[in-house]
Amino acid sequence: MEHAQTLPSAGFVVSAPLPVDLIAGVEQVCGLGARVFSGCSAVLLLLLCSVSAQADDWQLYKRDRGVAVWYRGADDGLSMELRGEVQVEAQPQALLAVLEDADSFARWVAYGERVSYQPLVAPVSQPQALSQLVHSYFNPPWPISNRDLLVQSLAGTDPDGRLWLQVQTSANRLPASADYLRIPDGQACWQAEPIPGTVMTRIRHQSRYTDIGLVPRVLQHLAARRALFSSLLRLQTLISAERYQQGQYGHYRLSPAELQYCQQLEKW
Numbered sequence: 004m005e006h007a008q009t010l011p012s013a014g015f016v017v018s019a020p021l022p023v024d025l026i027a028g029v030e031q032v033c034g035l036g037a038r039v040f041s042g043c044s045a046v047l048l049l050l051l052c053s054v055s056a057q058a059d060d061w062q063l064y065k066r067d068r069g070v071a072v073w074y075r076g077a078d079d080g081l082s083m084e085l086r087g088e089v090q091v092e093a094q095p096q097a098l099l100a101v102l103e104d105a106d107s108f109a110r111w112v113a114y115g116e117r118v119s120y121q122p123l124v125a126p127v128s129q130p131q132a133l134s135q136l137v138h139s140y141f142n143p144p145w146p147i148s149n150r151d152l153l154v155q156s157l158a159g160t161d162p163d164g165r166l167w168l169q170v171q172t173s174a175n176r177l178p179a180s181a182d183y184l185r186i187p188d189g190q191a192c193w194q195a196e197p198i199p200g201t202v203m204t205r206i207r208h209q210s211r212y213t214d215i216g217l218v219p220r221v222l223q224h225l226a227a228r229r230a231l232f233s234s235l236l237r238l239q240t241l242i243s244a245e246r247y248q249q250g251q252y253g254h255y256r257l258s259p260a261e262l263q264y265c266q267q268l269e270k271w
Contacts, residue, residue: 061086064228069239072232074224077211083224086271087208089235095166095195095204097247099133099158099255101238102168102193104247108139111237113230116142116149123155131256132159136176140183151183159257166195169262172212188213192265206238207268 061073073086091097101107109115123134134157141150153176158168169192179185189212196205208231241247259265 070235084211093242096252098195099252100247114143116140133255149183152186159255168193190264194268
């Protein structure tokens with residue numbers, strides 16, 4: 004049987020099918036040993052399976068070492084939204100440089116296998132933006148099947164020097180592979196903002212992806228929160244490398260006013 008939860012990160016999403024985390028979640032609830040589930044009451048398992056995330060205020064999951072992650076139930080009552088924040092010693096454009104570095108994808112995206120990019124014509128409303136079709140592949144451990152994610156991305160810097168990147172799933176843009184289960188729906192936004200008077204940048208992320216798999220949503224969401232926190236922690240280290248500080252993406256321009264999902268970060 005295969006299960007998974009996905010969440011955005013790195014080149015656009017972090018795959019978070021984490022069986023170890025799911026087991027840990029069960030252990031927390033049921034007080035079980037490593038892979039022994041018989042001690043948990045059937046009533047509790049039924050409750051776990053029936054829980055739906057409800058739209059609510061943001062709740063802090065964890066704050067440590069300059070990284071913070073929040074979560075809340077999405078409006079559809081099924082998915083969960085995540086927010087993350089990390090401060091890094093880098094220029095705002097360094098975030099895009101990392102996201103465009105296919106070779107580093109597997110270094111900080113949980114179970115990331117590979118990623119590819121295809122240039123797209125920028126929309127008329129954002130003619131100076133970097134527009135791409137991004138295809139990410141994930142290879143979680145057995146018994147979870149491989150995943151892939153196909154998104155359209157739009158990136159650039161606004162007049163205030165903030166970098167923006169918005170992605171929207173485009174699952175039908177390319178034929179699906181029999182070897183990968185395609186993530187059907189979701190959206191995400193990244194923002195990188197210089198912190199005045201310092202050499203630091205504040206990176207913010209928000210995302211929502213449709214739950215897939217049969218694992219109880221309570222445990223899927225627990226794994227997702229843990230995966231986002233871990234990924235931002237890895238990003239904090241990776242992004243400071245000199246090769247990402249060259250400003251090679253500084254000429255792209257983007258107005259966040261027309262990025263619907265990113266407006267939530269604009270109001271953060």
